[in-house]
Each structure stands twice: as C-alpha cells, then as structure tokens.
Amino acid sequence: GSPPQALVDDTEDVSLDFGSEEELALRKAKIRHPLATFFHLFFRVSAIITYLFCDWFSNSFVACFVTILLLLSFDFWSVKNVTGRLLVGLHWWNQIDEDGKSHWVFEARRVPTRAASTEAEARIFWLGLIICPVIWTVFFFSTLFSLKLKWLALVIAGISLQAANLYGYIYCKLGGHKSTSRATSGFFVTADVPKRQARRTAEDHTEERGKTGTR
C-alpha cells in the first residue's frame, strides 16, 4: 500500500511568511489599541467614581463639581474624536457649509485597515458607551428624589454629554452606509482646516475603494 509518509507530506501545512513578527503579533492581539481602550473607559469611570465618593476626596462642593465636569468634558472629547475612530471605525461631526447651514455628518469606515479593531475592543467600546449614561440617569433620579438639588446641574450635564456620544455612534452604526454621509463629505470646502480635510478625504477614498472592490 501507499506509505503513510506520502500522505503526511501531502497534508502537511506549509508555513507562509505573512509578514514580520510584529504584524503577526498585532493581528493576533486581542486588544490592538490598548491606550485608546484605557482612555475610553478611564474618564467615564473616574467621573462616576468621583461623583459617588466625592465626600471622601474633598469637603468642597466646588472642587468636586469642577473635577467631575472636566472629566466629563475630556471623556466627551476623547470618545468623540479618538476612541470611536480607533476602536470601531465610526466618526460623527457637525460641519457648517458656506451658506451657514449646519450639517451633521455620520461616517462609518467600511474597508478594514491593517490594524483594524478587534471584537474585544468593539465590545468594550459599546459596553462603556451604553452603561455609563444609564448610570448617570440613575443618579439623576436619586438626586431628584433625595432633593440634593445642587448636584442636579452636574448630573444633567453628564447625561447630555454621554447621551450625545451614544446617539451619535448609534446613528453612525445604523446609518453609516447611507448616501447622505458620502454626499455631504463631498461638500467639504473649508480651507482653514486642511488636516481635517485630508483625513476626511482619505476616509472618503478608503470607502470608495471598498465600494469598487479595487485594491
């Protein structure tokens, strides 16, 4: 009969060199953007913890208020501008064209890049995005019913900022393929933010290449 050796040779895998060690490690890693993932959660969770334990940190209402407000603002900015792009490839913004009309643009990246996000990152992103506004809503009711009204302004600010990001990203996810987003990114004429334009043009071309299937 045929020697088993030949069979083994036929079915033996040949290892191909897919790239450098670094790329391989990058592709295998569960979390490719560790810093972005950390900061996505850091500001939100710190704001909640500070709100809950502000009596331990400081006796001053003002210091707690300002700290939590700053944490919420940094969180809003970083989730909107940095972590959304890196972790899930979504981006939303407001742009005002020549006539002074304001457009809200929602963009979803379709072609996965070399270091696209992993499922673990996406899960962390969405969990963080959804759970925190829910917690702030619970705070809203607890503040209202315990009549600690001086905190109400802060809680309302927290809910607005986090809900805005949540809404923006959900809209991106659901409607990112709509033609309106591609059409409005074509309108983009501001000359005084060239970097942002180049970035958007790049995204535009990435999307278009994905559409036509060319590499």
Add this chain to the structure above:
Amino acid sequence: FAGLADVSIAEDIPVEGEITIPVGSHSPDEDYSTLDEPVRDTIVRDLKAVGKKFVHVMYPKKSSALLRDWDLWGPLVLCVSLALMLQGGSADSKEDGGPQFAEVFVIIWFGAVVITLNSKLLGGTISFFQSLCVLGYCVLPLTVAMLVCRLVLLAGSGTVSFIIRLIVVVAMFGWSTLASTAFLADSQPPNRKALVVYPIFLFYFVISWMILTFTPQ
C-alpha cells in the same frame, strides 16, 4: 556622452505631455496613521482654535472662525472661571457657596439656551451650537471685568473702588453685548434685530449685575 551634446529640440515642435500625479490616494496604512495622529497634535490643534476665538472676541469683526468652527471649550472654561471667582472663596467647608456656584453655571448655560431658542423662533439662520458658542465666548470681557473687580476689592471696598468697578463693569458689558450682536444680529431679518438684541442685552446685564454686586465675605 559626446554623442548627446548636439541633441536638441527644434523650436517649432511643441513639447507637451501629461503628468498625472495621483492625488489623495492614500494607502490604507497611511490612512491609519493620519487617523491615529498623535493625540497631542489633535489637542494642540484644538487649543489653537480656542485661542483664535478668544482673540476674535476681543476684536469683534465678522469672522468665520467663531461662527463656522464652533466649539464649546471656551465657554466652559469661561463659565467655570467666572463661577469660581463669583463665589466666596472661603476655606473648604460644607457650606462654601455651593449653591452660588451652581447658580452661576445654570444662569449662564440656561440663559444662553433660551436666547438661542428665541433667535431660532424668530427665524434666525444661525445654528443652535453656533449661537451657544458665540454667546459663551463673548462672556470673556465680563470675566476680565470680574478679575479686575476682585483685584480692586483687595485694595479696598469704599466709594472709589465702587466707582472704578462700576466703570469697568459697564465698559465690559457694552463690549460683550456689542461683540455678540456683531455676530448674531446679522443672521436675522432686519426688522427683527431689536427683538434678538434685547435678550442678549438682558443676559449680559444679569451677569454684570452679579459681578458688580459681588462682595467677598
């Protein structure tokens, strides 16, 4: 290369052609790196935008920076610093002017929202956030007035200091109102300008009143 010495092109043959340079065709790798630009760059860029807007408020002329690239960082910083300066500044305690701090905050933001809604109801073309941005940034002269008032109050709180504070606050109030109407009134039809300017006047008046009547404990 001797043979090439007499290579020449006849004068009457037009030399032309096409050079196509692929523009904007970033490879996915480059795309990744522009999106992943160091966060420091993004932060610096945004800080510069905020700084530019502060300058535009001090010299109000119709500029697109304040209107088109709106952001709310400036108003946040101004609001927080004004609210900090407007409270007693006493030592840390349970009752250290907490309600006053939140009050200033609510007055400024709620007031700005109401003015914006008013101008939109009157048929203004400016967008919600643009209007908030302009109103927030134009609080800058009043913040400066607050700083000056606190310094003057350190020196004493007699009649002279009151007169100085009055002059400074009235001047800054006028500056704020003029700056914001310069940006906002243009977006209204001509017969409605007064209807839009009046709430802005009231808004800055309330803030100026809070500044003028401030007395440290």
